[in-house]
Amino acid sequence: MKIAIYPGSFDPITNGHLSVIKRAAKLFDEVLVVVMINHQKPVGCFSYDERIELIKRCTADIPNVKVDYYDGLLAEYAKIKNATAIVKGLRAVSDFEHEFQQALTNRELNPDVETVFVTAGADYMYLSSSIVKQVCQLGGDVSKFVPPEVYEDIVTGIKKKG
Ligand code: ADP
Numbered sequence: 064m065k066i067a068i069y070p071g072s073f074d075p076i077t078n079g080h081l082s083v084i085k086r087a088a089k090l091f092d093e094v095l096v097v098v099m100i101n102h103q104k105p106v107g108c109f110s111y112d113e114r115i116e117l118i119k120r121c122t123a124d125i126p127n128v129k130v131d132y133y134d135g136l137l138a139e140y141a142k143i144k145n146a147t148a149i150v151k152g153l154r155a156v157s158d159f160e161h162e163f164q165q166a167l168t169n170r171e172l173n174p175d176v177e178t179v180f181v182t183a184g185a186d187y188m189y190l191s192s193s194i195v196k197q198v199c200q201l202g203g204d205v206s207k208f209v210p211p212e213v214y215e216d217i218v219t220g221i222k223k224k225g
Pocket of ligand 1: 187188193
């Protein structure tokens with residue numbers, strides 16, 4: 064069975080993430096969407112439990128997608144899960160340098176896992192969780208940026224954080 068891991072912060076999930084998840088689900092037998100706990104990043108807008116719940120809700124109709132979290136090295140998680148691939152979404156050249164460095168490091172740490180880059184959907188090239196938070200905090204409409212099932216909760220969550 065070919066298992067892929069799609070790691071990220073997902074604070075919160077956007078249509079850009081969902082488009083990568085849907086495409087990865089067609090390529091692999093199972094896709095594990097993993098909320099990575101990053102102690103170096105400032106506390107996010109959504110708790111890890113909330114992020115997981117939001118992802119679960121908008122991937123509920125994709126049977127080969129599972130949602131998990133991990134506090135540690137991605138290469139180690141890949142070993143534990145017997146994963147074949149780490150999926151990364153690429154939006155623009157600016158994503159590339161960092162992702163390339165990560166991919167080579169992960170290969171060094173775990174030669175059995177390959178990083179696979181999926182390009183962003185053309186409509187979502189500009190989209191990030193930070194953009195969603197910025198627009199929403201300033202009172203803009205983010206309904207085009209996030210899946211409809213989680214739209215209300217995302218808006219409420221961002222506004223609560225101020
Ligand atoms: P961000 O906070 O920038 O949205 P994440 O850490 O949650 O980033 O992103 C997880 C993964 O999803 C990364 O590989 C990132 O490049 C990718 N990604 C994020 N947004 C998009 C998008 N709009 N299109 C394609 N890939 C994306």
